[in-house]
Amino acid sequence: MYKASMATKELVAASSRPLVLSILERGESYGYAIIQEVKALSGGELEWTDGMLYPVLHRLEREGLIQSRWGKSDTGRKRKYYTLSRDGGHALQAEKAQWLNVHNTLAQLWGVKPCPTI
């Protein structure tokens, strides 16, 4: 069913990168937890298919923006944990600037209050 406030597929895909980097900036995490966090923060408006996240994570890892290690879950399962790398921190700053630029441009056009830039 079409829901006006739901982000389009393209927007979801484009925002996945800054979202993942921002969540990992808060500390180490793993796939399932990252998805739960996105769902909770967006109030369900950003609908991620679960499988979409892993290619994003693997790409960020190849680019050296995040690092991974294999650990164990609380129930003893093998689990892959990700952390933000130093380069990832820089990339996140660049992403922030870009997204706020877009946001502020639109905010001016729509006459809503812009966000502070960084």
Place this chain on the structure above:
Amino acid sequence: MPDDLNLTIRRWRDALACRESIKGEQLDELQDHLEAELQQIPAQGLSEEERVLLAARRVGSLDQLDTQFFDANPSLAWRRRVLWMVIGYFALVVLPGGLLKLAMPAAIFAVNIAAPKVLVVSGLIAMHVAVWAGLFFFLNKRMKGLAPNAKVSGWIKSYPVAMITMLIVAVLVFELALAIPMGYMLALRGTNISDFGTITLWNSFMNFTWSFLAPSGLGFLAWRCYRQPTVHS
């Protein structure tokens, strides 16, 4: 964890492992995700299989996962192209040549024992069937997860690679098993290889069978893998 739950998860994982774009540790990661989803699904009123089915739906369909992983890895597209080129080359050039070598001692033998040609042809067809049956058996074992964590599993699970490997092995084995005793026997009987006059007939027969059988066998393999019973709806 109950056994049937493990088995259902295993089936899901095996179906996923069939997909070329998802391999090795990515499978472990997705399985962890599936099991994390599973924990959120209440056990009351649902069978274990139904719970896995629900969790698998949340993770995404196999096609969806395959596409997403494939798109995220551009080198896969090239690997796939190159592999198909190699397969084409093998199917049309190398294998007919290799099999012709195999067919010769058998054919010479057939001429020498004066067996009807139809018998020889059926024998050769049976040989093809044996090669492919061995290959299916091998892949089937692999798909049932007998060696899911072996280092080579990601590599060997790609059918093109498995097929080429198996055929090379098969050609070598048949060559050793057939050509050596045949050659020895012929040498004992003093037969000259050039006596064999219908070589061109055999040549075209071999070319035809190999170029036809290799792709059709490959198609069958792909079909078998993708129709594996799975919890994915």
